[in-house]
Amino acid sequence: MGALMLDVRDLSVTLGGRAVLDRLSLRVNKGEFVSILGPSGAGKSTLFRVLTGALRATGDIRMDGAPPRGQPFAFMPQRDALMPWRRMIDNVTLGLEVQGISRAEARARIAPMFAEFGLDGFQRHWPHQLSGGMRQRAALMRTVVQDKRMLLLDEPFGALDALTRAGMQRWLKDRWQAHRWTALLVTHDVREAVTLSDRIYVLSARPARVLHEFAVTGDLHRLETEILETLLEGDA
Amino acid sequence: MRALPVLVAVVLAWELYARLSGIPPQILPAPSRIAVQAWLQREVLWQNTLPTIRATCLGFAFSTVLAFLLSVLLDFARPLRRALLPVFVISQTLPLVAIAPLVVLWFGFGLAPKILLVALVTFFPMLLALIEGYDSTEPEIEALLQSMGASRAKVFRLARLPSALPFFFNGLRISITYAVVAAIFAEYAGAVEGLGIFILNAKNNFRPDLVLAAVGISSALTLTLFALTRAVQRIVMPWAR
Incomplete structure (x- = not known):
């Protein structure tokens, strides 16, 4: 695995008086595919809006050890746009x-x-x-x-039917193994995250913070179950 | 095309009624009489149709350009939008009957008052359509462009403007159905020539057949312009075919 590329520390966002992100920290290495899993409306898309510069937040974002200059991210919004x-x-x-x-x-x-x-x-x-x-x-x-240095994919397959989605996931995995793009994927589909990722961050409900971090290795079915349990238990 | 049998039926019923009821043609002329009289007067009719076409087209072009420029301004300057929109709504509440003679009084019998009156009537629907069209832009597309580093002006050109096109053409079609009528009304209120003047003279000479002939021409003009907007839309929006 490559060197540390994206380093997000203690990111907090408040929208209209409501906390959306709560001291969220995550890191993505070069050539790594990282997924962010969380309940609907947790603030996953908000994280991307902060990264692409559309939204201000407190906390620290570093790209290759320095504050990001220019636009290091290529963003794929929800649906296909x-x-x-x-x-x-x-x-x-x-x-x-x-x-x-x-x-x-x-x-x-x-x-x-x-x-x-x-x-x-x-x-x-x-x-x-x-x-x-x-x-x-x-x-x-x-x-x-x-x-760009890194891809930000916001629920790219959310609007597809199950069969097409599975086909797309398999196709993307092949493409990704050929190119080693560095990518951060937001999804609420556990299987999608497990299929595509090297690592998975599971977020809490609003305000979102990291509940757990999973490395995708070993028995994937067991991992899926573990992740689901983490999601369902939430803050409890 | 489906309207054609209905139209034919109405004209036929009218013809029969006018012939069989005994009402004199000075009160209710039959369609055939209108057609014959229109043909006999075709030169005068044509001479009076041209100025109306000119006033309609110039007024409508002026109105479209103005609506577009203002819509861009109001899209970039939100506070201005809130300040100006009520003023434009008020402009739509002015009764044409009262305003037309005044505009003629201020600007004379030439082309200027006609252009102004056509613009007054057609401007607002187009402005409103454009503004609503800009706001209909998919937020995802705007977020995408912003992530690409697009400036506000680029977002407008690449996303907001094309998003507004279907709305704009709807507004255009609504507006254009008012344009010919507005031009005729402006002439009616004061002009040297034009369908409005022709109608006024025909009425004063107790010639309802000629009044109705001019009405027929006015309808044909509006229908032609309406069809033209469809043709232009097909060229400008090839993806929507």
């Missing part, structure tokens, strides 16, 4: 376009990657013409091509 008015290829290049890269260059740069994401031949399709799984892969491709 594809723009219906852009063709698939123009959705995928969105991040590069925002960075000021010309459309032609952005397209050239991502062209070889469509096959890997199972999207070759669909570049000119509108999002509504794609299946749920394809939309998610396009959204993931849009995240990856930004070439």
